[in-house]
Amino acid sequence: MAVIKPLKPSHQLQLFRALSARKEFSLEESQYFHSLQKGYEGEKRWQEYLKELPPEIPILYDLTLNINHTTFQIDALIIYQQHITFFEVKNYSGNFTSQDRHWYHSTDKEIKNPSIQIERNETLIRQFFKQHHLHLTFDYLLIFVNSEFMLYDATPRKNLILPPQIPSLIKKLKQISHTPTIHHTKIIQTLLSHQTEQPLFVIPDYTYHDVAKGLFCKKCNQRMERMANRNRMICTSCKTVYSFESALLNLIDEFSILFAPMRITNQVIYEWCNRIISKSTIRRVLGHHYALKGNGRGAYYEKRIKHIKANEEVDQ
Ligand SMILES: [Zn+2]
Structure with a gap:
């Protein structure tokens, strides 16, 4: 097919x-x-x-x-x-x-x-x-x-x-x-x-300040936490394990969907993940998968056209 x-x-x-x-x-x-x-x-x-x-x-x-x-x-x-x-x-x-x-x-x-x-x-x-x-x-x-x-x-x-x-x-x-x-x-x-924007029929009511920050499991929607001594996140409920990279890519995708006009920066994603993952890891992941635009204080990241699938999880 x-x-x-x-x-x-x-x-x-x-x-x-x-x-x-x-x-x-x-x-x-x-x-x-x-x-x-x-x-x-x-x-x-x-x-x-x-x-x-x-x-x-x-x-x-x-x-x-x-x-x-x-x-x-x-x-x-x-x-x-x-x-x-x-x-x-x-x-x-x-x-x-x-x-x-x-x-x-x-x-x-x-x-x-x-x-x-x-x-x-x-x-x-x-x-x-x-x-x-x-x-x-x-x-x-x-x-x-x-x-x-x-x-x-x-x-x-x-x-x-x-x-x-x-x-x-x-x-x-x-x-x-x-x-x-x-x-x-x-x-x-x-x-x-001739594709056009999909219409939004119901627009949910939310602002940046009233949505919970942090990392949530793709499978069950529950909060994730860092695994001790490992560069991994684990779901507090279903125990699915995610690499920092896949957890972050998913987190950044969610941010882009919810707050489209806001620019993606290292600091913004650091706050969005509730400061759970370090800025240096965020910078590395952004650098791999996103293109850096502008410079100095005005620098921000944009999605590259070819973007690796964000939602795959890793096995233990
Ligand atoms: Zn889960």
């Missing part, structure tokens, strides 16, 4: 993750964080299915496009010959009912009808294709990946894929042949070069 644009947590999810250990969420924030995590789990599940497709089929995840000042997001798409299939992935669980154009959860609470979201996106995609002179047909599938999802009163609809229908859909997609052409390269380039 040719993954042209890989699946990554959205900026919004990264922001909430970075904050989750560092502040108490309001009810609205924690519900929203939960829905972001659940949505991402669903996308990862769909990614597992798409791994079964032949390697020559281009796959792109998480596109944010803009047409006529309207932003829209696409969870995944595959390109074959003169056709694109778009996927909207939902990780809903529980019992739902659809009546006319309305969707209800078993609690009788009305939810947004996901088909309407797709219809809106279809219109925007048509406009996007037209504006960029892309001559293609497309279909748009609404995929329910969670096996605990049940929809009652669903009139059969061609683009609605329920969990038991996924294996036969994948089987069908696997049979499609694809020969890459210049036209495909143009489509991919057009899609990638």
Whole structure:
């Protein structure tokens, strides 16, 4: 499978993750964080299915496009010959009912009808294709990946894929042949070069002063402490061990996500880690992975384009 644009947590999810250990969420924030995590789990599940497709089929995840000042997001798409299939992935669980154009959860609470979201996106995609002179047909599938999802009163609809229908859909997609052409390269380039910022739907309430400083475990969100006589951090809860380097890279990533306009300096990161790791170690890690800009008192660090993955932990 040719993954042209890989699946990554959205900026919004990264922001909430970075904050989750560092502040108490309001009810609205924690519900929203939960829905972001659940949505991402669903996308990862769909990614597992798409791994079964032949390697020559281009796959792109998480596109944010803009047409006529309207932003829209696409969870995944595959390109074959003169056709694109778009996927909207939902990780809903529980019992739902659809009546006319309305969707209800078993609690009788009305939810947004996901088909309407797709219809809106279809219109925007048509406009996007037209504006960029892309001559293609497309279909748009609404995929329910969670096996605990049940929809009652669903009139059969061609683009609605329920969990038991996924294996036969994948089987069908696997049979499609694809020969890459210049036209495909143009489509991919057009899609990638028109990426726009992901919209932030819920902006959590925080300032530098009211979030907890220090190092937190990637796995369980609990505080980490220095291991005696070793250049390692250990999680106080799940006991995962991190090298100073991986703990620091993760810490700096979180800082950049939460406080984007603030410049990264040795002193700033020293305070952000609660003075747990020495300035000389921070300087070494920054020097390895970040580019030094400016000089003297105004010097700061910027992420290099090729940045080593920050979140790998080391074994004992
Ligand atoms: Zn942990």
